[in-house]
Amino acid sequence: MMRTRPLKVALLGCGVVGSEVARIMTTHADDLAARIGAPVELAGVAVRRPDKVREGIDPALVTTDATALVKRGDLDIVVEVIGGIEPARTLITTAFEHGASVVSANKALLAQDGAALHAAAEEHGRDLYYEAAVAGAIPLIRPLRESLAGDKVNRVLGIVNGTTNFILDKMDTTGAGYQEALDEATALGYAEADPTADVEGFDAAAKAAILAGIAFHTRVRLDDVHREGMTEVTAGDFASAKEMGCTIKLLAICERAEDGASVTARVHPAMIPLSHPLASVRGAYNAVFVESDASGQLMFYGPGAGGAPTASAVLGDLVAVGRNRLGGTTGPGESAYAALPVSPxxxxxxxxxxxxxxxxxxxxxxxxxxxxxxxxxxxxxxxxxxxxxxxxxxxxxxxxxxxxxxxxxxxxxxxxxxxxxxxxxxxxxx
The missing domain is CATH 3.30.70.260 (ACT domain)
Structure with missing residues (x-):
């Protein structure tokens, strides 16, 4: 039976992803209600620029006081898509303290302070979900955390940044140099005006920390991930790769040691054989290859960024958290029981x-x-x-x-x- 009282949702951030979340909540309201078991109501939207026109959002819901919004006490779910460390960290923990569960897309914060956020969620009996933090629309966090919970994951190897994959793909297929390929990525909107986080591997390293932590049931922080960027990759490197029957990708690699006693996490450019499934991942797409004892080899592929794909992952978490809320329960929290050391x-x-x-x-x-x-x-x-x-x-x-x-x-x-x-x-x- 449908519960008539709606679940109240606050949205922190209304940029490319946040605006898509709000749009889907409105256009798919009936379907979301049916899937959750209760209507979903957008109760407030925290932004930095209140005077900006936001199509489909009631201006009365817009506020610049994010702290007051998460302290309301009547919220069921807070969706955080503002990114960065602060004020996101404080807002999330404040939301837990005032009774709300949280859905986040904040890879940087989760990679740095995921353990503390999980502890805060557990302390207050609330959910922390973050499928959208890694690989956009691709279902990856939930399969690792739930579907493969009974298996032993040994390796996670993936392309987790669409900007770098677009650039390297252009260099491979057209013979363009790095700067030429970057300029095209910028013109098409795949690269930011300052692409440092992408091309120097910071974005991928944060995602690698999250993936390694979940896959190996071990706390892995951003500082544990070895990181190298791709700005020094040249046309000559691609020529050498082709002679070896390879191509070049910026990879996030999380591995369990052969003896099972430690793990490693790293991000760097690498040559991979053209026969490997990741070699055929083109453009701005992402793909992650998972190797485990029982399941063998699994590959997850799809759009890894963008407003609508990322919003899709956010809404998937919103449905799951909403169901938990109605059932008076919470989903899986942090699993770090293995506590394996991270090798240098x-x-x-x-x-x-x-x-x-x-x-x-x-x-x-x-x-x-x-x-x-x-x-x-x-x-x-x-x-x-x-x-x-x-x-x-x-x-x-x-x-x-x-x-x-x-x-x-x-x-x-x-x-x-x-x-x-x-x-x-x-x-x-x-």
Whole structure:
């Protein structure tokens, strides 16, 4: 039976995502009511610019006093889509204190203070849901947290930032340089005026922290994630990747150690074979590859950003939280019982592609090979091309630790015959 008293929802933020949430709440009101079991009422909208015209939103609901809104005491659900650390953190905890559950899309805050937010939600008997914080419309958080709760996840490997995937895809398919591809992404609205958070990997690192925490039942914070950006990727790197039957993606990689005693989380550009499902992910799309004991290999694919896709994830959480509210219960909270240590990047083991500028004379290859051997890094293939006294030497290694590779590169730079290390890239997905 339908409950007549509506669930009251407050919206914090009414930008690209918030306005879509409000629109869907209005246009799909009957369907949402039927799915939840009660009508949903937009009770207030907190914004920074109250004079801006917001189509479909009653101006009487708009306020600049977000604190007063979440303190009302009659709210059932607060939807937070303002982003950033503060005031979002304080507003969320205040909402819990005054009886509301929270749906958030705030990846940065969850990656930094997720444990504290979960503790606050549990203390006050409220829900904290955040499907929209990672990979937009793609159902990912709930499958990891609920559908795979009985399985053992060993690896999460994904493209979780649409801007960087668009840029790298353009560089791969058209031969464009980084700046040219970035300019196109900006013109099409895929990249912000300041793209630093995307291209330097900060956005993906926050998402990796969230995914690793859920997948491995361990608290993983943003500071635990190794991060490298993609601004140094060149057309030459793509040419080398193609010769290996690979392409280049900015990947978020969360792994359980082979002995199961620790985990790692990292974000960086990497070569992946064209045969891997992630290699075919084009444009601004996201995709996440999950490997687990019982389920094997699973892939989640779809639009990872944008107002409507992200709002879809927010509304999915709103329905789930609304049902919990009517049932007098809460959904799953934080699961961090495993408490596995997060290993440093130096202990990560993978393959590497190293491009060296060297002198074109006898004995150079032997010198280089000796350095690799002295640091315990086994060489898989070598390719050399020389002209006019200069040469390019490309080395692809077998699996080795990041620390061993780092020591190798440092020693290579000291050789008189090595003019410079042109690029270093990890090879994943094999």
């Amino acid at each position: 990047m130096g202990e990560v083991v993978t393959r590497y592609h190293i491009s060296l500028d060297v002198a074109d004379k006898p004995g150079v290859l032997a010198q280089v090979a000796t350095v690799f051997a002295e640091h315990g890094v086994s060489i898989d293939t070598v390719r050399q091309q020389g002209k006019d006294g200069e040469a390019s030497l490309v080395v692809v290694t077998h699996r080795a630790s990041d620390a061993a590779l780092g020591g190798t590169v440092e020693a290579l730079r000291k050789l008189d015959t090595v003019r410079g290390v042109a690029s270093i890239m990890r090879v994943e997905g094999e």
